[in-house]
Amino acid sequence: MESIKVSLSQDQMPQKWYNIQADLKTPLDPPLHPGTGQPLTPPDLTPIFPMALIEQEVSQERYIAIPDEVLQVYAQWRPTPLMRARRLEQALGTPAKIYFKNESVSPAGSHKPNTAVPQAFYNMKSGIKRIATETGAGQWGSAMSLATNYFGLRCSVYMVRVSYDQKPYRKSMINTWGAEIFASPSQQTNAGRAALAADPNSPGSLGLAISEAVEDAATHADTNYALGSVLNHVCLHQTIIGEEAIKQMQIAGDKPDVVIGCIGGGSNFAGIAFPFLREKINGLDLRVLAVEPASCPSVTKGVFAYDFGDTAHLAPIIKMHTLGHTFMPPGIHAGGLRYHGMAPLVSRVAADGLIEAVAVHQLDCFAAGLLFARTEGIIPAPESTHAIQAAVAEALKAKEEGKERVILFNLSGHGHFDMSAYDAYLAGQLTNYDYPQAMVDQALAQLPQIGLASSRM
Amino acid sequence: MESIKVSLSQDQMPQKWYNIQADLKTPLDPPLHPGTGQPLTPPDLTPIFPMALIEQEVSQERYIAIPDEVLQVYAQWRPTPLMRARRLEQALGTPAKIYFKNESVSPAGSHKPNTAVPQAFYNMKSGIKRIATETGAGQWGSAMSLATNYFGLRCSVYMVRVSYDQKPYRKSMINTWGAEIFASPSQQTNAGRAALAADPNSPGSLGLAISEAVEDAATHADTNYALGSVLNHVCLHQTIIGEEAIKQMQIAGDKPDVVIGCIGGGSNFAGIAFPFLREKINGLDLRVLAVEPASCPSVTKGVFAYDFGDTAHLAPIIKMHTLGHTFMPPGIHAGGLRYHGMAPLVSRVAADGLIEAVAVHQLDCFAAGLLFARTEGIIPAPESTHAIQAAVAEALKAKEEGKERVILFNLSGHGHFDMSAYDAYLAGQLTNYDYPQAMVDQALAQLPQIGLASSRM
Numbered sequence: 001m002e003s004i005k006v007s008l009s010q011d012q013m014p015q016k017w018y019n020i021q022a023d024l025k026t027p028l029d030p031p032l033h034p035g036t037g038q039p040l041t042p043p044d045l046t047p048i049f050p051m052a053l054i055e056q057e058v059s060q061e062r063y064i065a066i067p068d069e070v071l072q073v074y075a076q077w078r079p080t081p082l083m084r085a086r087r088l089e090q091a092l093g094t095p096a097k098i099y100f101k102n103e104s105v106s107p108a109g110s111h112k113p114n115t116a117v118p119q120a121f122y123n124m125k126s127g128i129k130r131i132a133t134e135t136g137a138g139q140w141g142s143a144m145s146l147a148t149n150y151f152g153l154r155c156s157v158y159m160v161r162v163s164y165d166q167k168p169y170r171k172s173m174i175n176t177w178g179a180e181i182f183a184s185p186s187q188q189t190n191a192g193r194a195a196l197a198a199d200p201n202s203p204g205s206l207g208l209a210i211s212e213a214v215e216d217a218a219t220h221a222d223t224n225y226a227l228g229s230v231l232n233h234v235c236l237h238q239t240i241i242g243e244e245a246i247k248q249m250q251i252a253g254d255k256p257d258v259v260i261g262c263i264g265g266g267s268n269f270a271g272i273a274f275p276f277l278r279e280k281i282n283g284l285d286l287r288v289l290a291v292e293p294a295s296c297p298s299v300t301k302g303v304f305a306y307d308f309g310d311t312a313h314l315a316p317i318i319k320m321h322t323l324g325h326t327f328m329p330p331g332i333h334a335g336g337l338r339y340h341g342m343a344p345l346v347s348r349v350a351a352d353g354l355i356e357a358v359a360v361h362q363l364d365c366f367a368a369g370l371l372f373a374r375t376e377g378i379i380p381a382p383e384s385t386h387a388i389q390a391a392v393a394e395a396l397k398a399k400e401e402g403k404e405r406v407i408l409f410n411l412s413g414h415g416h417f418d419m420s421a422y423d424a425y426l427a428g429q430l431t432n433y434d435y436p437q438a439m440v441d442q443a444l445a446q447l448p449q450i451g452l453a454s455s456r457m
Numbered sequence: 458m459e460s461i462k463v464s465l466s467q468d469q470m471p472q473k474w475y476n477i478q479a480d481l482k483t484p485l486d487p488p489l490h491p492g493t494g495q496p497l498t499p500p501d502l503t504p505i506f507p508m509a510l511i512e513q514e515v516s517q518e519r520y521i522a523i524p525d526e527v528l529q530v531y532a533q534w535r536p537t538p539l540m541r542a543r544r545l546e547q548a549l550g551t552p553a554k555i556y557f558k559n560e561s562v563s564p565a566g567s568h569k570p571n572t573a574v575p576q577a578f579y580n581m582k583s584g585i586k587r588i589a590t591e592t593g594a595g596q597w598g599s600a601m602s603l604a605t606n607y608f609g610l611r612c613s614v615y616m617v618r619v620s621y622d623q624k625p626y627r628k629s630m631i632n633t634w635g636a637e638i639f640a641s642p643s644q645q646t647n648a649g650r651a652a653l654a655a656d657p658n659s660p661g662s663l664g665l666a667i668s669e670a671v672e673d674a675a676t677h678a679d680t681n682y683a684l685g686s687v688l689n690h691v692c693l694h695q696t697i698i699g700e701e702a703i704k705q706m707q708i709a710g711d712k713p714d715v716v717i718g719c720i721g722g723g724s725n726f727a728g729i730a731f732p733f734l735r736e737k738i739n740g741l742d743l744r745v746l747a748v749e750p751a752s753c754p755s756v757t758k759g760v761f762a763y764d765f766g767d768t769a770h771l772a773p774i775i776k777m778h779t780l781g782h783t784f785m786p787p788g789i790h791a792g793g794l795r796y797h798g799m800a801p802l803v804s805r806v807a808a809d810g811l812i813e814a815v816a817v818h819q820l821d822c823f824a825a826g827l828l829f830a831r832t833e834g835i836i837p838a839p840e841s842t843h844a845i846q847a848a849v850a851e852a853l854k855a856k857e858e859g860k861e862r863v864i865l866f867n868l869s870g871h872g873h874f875d876m877s878a879y880d881a882y883l884a885g886q887l888t889n890y891d892y893p894q895a896m897v898d899q900a901l902a903q904l905p906q907i908g909l910a911s912s913r914m
Contacts, residue, residue: 001528007464071458076540076834083533087607105562107834109873149831150544169626172876175883176830373633374606377533377564416566416873419629426632 004086006248008079014243015066017236020274020345022062023281026352028232028344029319034308037450040316048217048225050126053119056233064236066118073117073150077106078240082248087375089395096398096405097254098391101245101272103412104378108173110413111268112143112228115237117150119226124151130223132216134158134184134209137335138170138417139381140228145179155179156223158186158212161204163335170417184209191215191312206339207311207325214314229265230309230320230343238271241410246275249408258287258394260409262386263299263357264336266290266343268412274345277354288355290346291390293365295433296329298322298342299350299357301440306450307341317448321347323435324443335418336383340443358390361432365389366425369415381413382421461543463705465536471700472523474693477731477802479519480738483809485689485801486776491765494907497773505674505682507583510576513690521693523575530574530607534563535697539705544832546852553855553862554711555848558702558729560869561835565630567870568725569600569685572694574607576683581608587680589673591615591641591666594792595627595874596838597685602636612636613680615643615669618661620792626874641666648672648769663796664768664782671771686722687766687775687800695728698867703732706865715744715851717866719843720756720814721793723747723800729867731802734811745812747803748847750822752890753786755779755799756807756814758897763907764798774905778804780892781900792875793840797900815847818889822846823882826872838870839878 021028030039042054049057056064066074085098103111123131131148134157135141141157148155157179164171164183174181182188184204185195191211195202202208217225227234249256259276261269273288280286292299299321307322309315321342329338342350349355369385371392372378380388391409398405415422424430478485487496499511506514513521523531542555560568580588588605591614592598598614605612614636621628621640631638639645641661642652648668652659659665674682684691706713716733718726730745737743749756756778764779766772778799786795799807806812826842828849829835837845848866855862872879881887 001467001525001532003467004529004532005467007466009464010458010460010462068458072461075458075461107836146834149834168880169873169876172880172883173836176827176836176876176879178831370633374635377603377606379564379630379633416626419626419633422633423625423629426629 002086004084006082006251008244008247010075012247013071013074013079014240014247015071016063017066018239018243018275018278019059019061019064019236020277020349021060021232023278024348024352026348028348032306032317032450034313034315034317037317048214050122050128050224052122052125053233056236057231066240067121070118070121074240079244080105082245082252083376084252085376088372091371091375092392092395092399094395094399095403096395096407098395099249099252099254099256099406099408100411101241101408102378103241103268103410104414108139108143108146109416110139110143110381111238111241111271112139113147114240114271115228115234115267116143116147116226118237120144120147120151120153123224124153128153128222128224130154130156130220131226132156132213132223133226134206134213136160136206136209136338137163138167139336139413141181142170142173143228144226145174145177148179149177156216157181158184158209160184160206160209161202166420167417173417184212186212188212189215205311210310211312211314229267230341232345234267235270235274235343235345238267239274241271242273242275245272245408246279254406256286256408257406258289258408260289260291260387260390260394260407262337262383262412263290263292263342263346264383265339266346268410270343270346272410273355277349280354289390290350290355290357291386292357292359293337293386294359294361295435296323296338297359297435298340300359301435301437303444304347304351305447307447309341317450318344319347320344321350323440324446326446327443337386360386360389362430363432366430368392378411379415380411381415382418384412387411459543461541463539463708465701465704467532469704470528470531470536471697472528473520474523475696475700475732475735476516476518476521476693477734477806478517478689480735481805481809483805485805489763489774489907491770491772491774494774505671507579507585507681509579509582510690513693514688523697524578527575527578531697536701537562539702539709540833541709542833545829548828548832549849549852549856551852551856552860553852553864555852556706556709556711556713556863556865557868558698558865559835560698560725560867561871565596565600565603566873567596567600567838568695568698568728569596570604571697571728572685572691572724573600573604575694577601577604577608577610580681581610585610585679585681587611587613587677588683589613589670589680590683591663591670593617593663593666593795594620595624596793596870598638599627599630600685601683602631602634605636606634613673614638615641615666617641617663617666618659623877624874630874641669643669645669646672662768667767668769668771686724687798689802691724692727692731692800692802695724696731698728699730699732702729702865703736711863713743713865714862715746715864717746717748717844717847717851717864719794719840719869720747720749720799720803721840722796723803725867725869727800727803730812734806737811746847747807747812747814748843749814749816750794750843751816751818752892753780753795754816754892755797757816758892758894760901761804761808762904764904766798774907775801776804777801778807780897781903783903784900794843817843817846819887820889823887825849835868836872837868838872839875841869844868
């Protein structure tokens with residue numbers, strides 16, 4: 001029997017997250033207050049975040065210990081398996097070895113609980129009783145609903161109305177875990193009521209749902225806000241993926257030539273990539289590849305500049321790769337990859353030349369996803385098909401060049417709650433979409449007036 | 458960190474299935490031809506099954522080697538984890554230890570691929586090019602669609618119309634794996650066309666879908682039929698579950714006092730229970746508990762007698778616990794537990810007093826399932842909540858008695874494609890249903906006229 005899996009025991013689970021801020025050659029530019037344009041201070045954030053997470057956000061420590069209570073929850077599905085995709089290799093006829101890290105095995109079906117669990121934990125420790133958060137496609141809202149159970153918190157999710165209506169089983173999942181869910185815009189907040197007054201049939205937007213959740217948290221003393229991507233502490237928590245993968249690749253006896261993840265806000269990519277980037281900074285020879293949709297190409301077509309995190313100018317101004325906060329993403333099916341900006345840490349390592357980025361087309365991604373489902377069994381989330389597509393392209397390039405190559409990608413989640421996307425693909429209803437440069441230029445003209453050079457610390 | 462998981466490596470996967478026929482004190486009664494009432498012979502079955510499976514059906518060998526090609530596929534998700542449900546224990550305040558075997562981690566989300574894969578393999582080896590099968594709720598059709606991919610077979614699934622319409626994402630899943638799917642009754646077969654002629658809006662039934670799949674297989678030389686439960690070879694293939702669990706319980710350092718599984722056709726129960734029954738036959742002291750819905754109580758309210766396997770009298774007559782083949786199951790949400798009969802092997806060990814059976818109510822099962830989801834994270838399939846309910850009852854009994862007790866149950870699958878059942882439960886739309894004894898008696902009056910005594914070999 002050929003070996004196709006490296007399982008680690010519970011005892012072998014890494015005990016620390018890796019903080020790449022300690023190894024950056026260029027420090028991050030500070031986030032700015034959306035009202036004053038001045039660097040944010042911890043008191044600006046304490047109304048919505050617990051101090052432990054604020055400290056992690058700015059920490060320069062290389063390693064941060066994972067609390068025992070968090071490890072205990074992680075153990076319900078971690079360490080996740082490292083798989084060798086031998087059937088996919090055979091189907092491609094490639095000399096390359098393709099490995100993937102299977103994050104789809106969490107109860108919520110994606111990597112998101114890796115950060116939802118510690119966020120719930122630190123909030124509980126600080127005396128918070130309830131989390132308010134938003135969700136677009138539903139992965140993050142599901143993960144937070146799951147995580148709050150473990151620490152006796154309540155959870156309120158604001159889900160973008162159009163997704164709420166299109167994906168009713170995400171709502172069911174969130175309810176099953178005991179959280180309450182509101183279609184956004186809702187009657188729960190001033191932001192929601194104002195939007196409904198303007199348009200009773202508003203489909204909502206991620207920006208508006210963020211505004212509702214932040215307002216909910218800021219106006220209730222027992223409630224904090226939680227974000228599922230972009231922020232430094234989110235990327236930090238996800239590094240458990242890469243730390244496990246490094247151990248598992250050693251056991252497998254292979255060294256990856258290229259490490260691949262898809263990017264929307266950047267968190268699953270950060271999770272697998274940052275520990276390998278530490279090795280790269282320390283001299284290991286490997287490529288690290290971030291894969292984004294051609295319809296929302298923040299790194300490959302955007303600029304690295306200060307921009308607002310949301311449309312309503314409530315979230316901090318951060319230095320990141322951005323398509324402009326007025327960017328309206330087309331309705332592609334990889335809902336988790338529709339964000340105008342990119343995690344500052346991912347942007348920074350891209351700007352420093354530590355990683356490459358590539359934009360891929362939706363139809364190629366679904367084709368790769370289907371091939372993966374029919375060879376490896378697992379039906380991938382539409383987001384994850386972007387990483388698969390890039391892995392397939394690398395494997396075919398290796399075949400063309402007649403070279404061995406070791407490819408590792410992150411399978412960020414399964415597609416059990418996204419089957420309508422597969423229906424649309426199989427029915428031939430999907431098309432490709434390249435975001436036009438003219439529209440990028442138009443959105444970029446509306447960036448806040450903060451000079452790139454002067455913003456560097 | 459407390460230990461909550463025993464993971465086996467790929468190398469530790471059992472290499473043999475266990476055939477409980479070798480250890481039965483009473484041999485099975487032979488299946489009879491539905492037309493003649495005479496014992497079936499292999500030539501009766503070769504039009505729809507490969508010889509390897511027919512041989513396994515009647516084999517008296519204690520162990521049957523799992524082919525390498527099957528082990529290689531199993532390794533994509535097996536060995537499955539043995540979990541200690543410590544959070545569930547805490548929530549119950551019980552001194553009992555609760556373990557569960559997590560079969561939800563397969564790509565199809567249940568234990569069904571354990572037999573779909575070898576069935577596809579043996580059919581491929583015998584030169585078959587296509588499998589025709591039926592599916593009710595969709596778990597089995599999904600598993601077969603997955604499995605045929607691994608061996609280059611095509612797959613045609615006849616899905617009961619009412620489920621086809623109610624669970625559109627099962628169809629999506631089956632299509633994603635490349636199989637074709639027809640709502641049954643369909644225009645593909647004489648049986649389907651006749652049903653549609655009688656009622657163009659027929660909701661279909663499992664019996665009719667079986668007839669369509671069998672007809673398809675019998676009338677195409679390159680096509681065989683496959684069944685996902687009830688048969689001996691299906692129970693055999695599922696014993697990989699219990700063989701792994703025995704190894705894992707040894708590593709955990711605990712001996713189960715009670716082993717629990719839900720029963721519909723009986724296959725997941727057989728999978729976890731039979732290897733432990735071997736230990737029991739060899740002197741180990743333990744209870745084995747089969748859990749069925751009160752709305753479809755074939756073992757607790759039915760009789761052990763010869764009956765038809767389907768409503769149309771096309772399937773063999775088998776000796777089993779049955780509610781009568783004219784039994785019309787109520788519309789409970791655990792679709793996989795709606796069958797009038799029980800696997801002959803499960804019936805036999807029940808009749809021999811090796812196992813106990815208990816019937817439980819739907820509302821209690823969903824309550825237990827919700828508690829499980831909120832403590833252990835995983836949202837269970839409605840079928841699996843029956844095993845959870847019984848495990849919870851055992852744990853509460855241990856608490857009442859102030860006794861330690863080691864409980865092991867099989868989590869047969871997740872509920873990602875059954876979220877509408879949770880919606881209905883949370884909305885208070887479900888009720889309990891006890892199958893009335895008068896209706897059982899009425900159905901039993903229509904059993905085939907084959908004396909119990911004379912039927913013994």
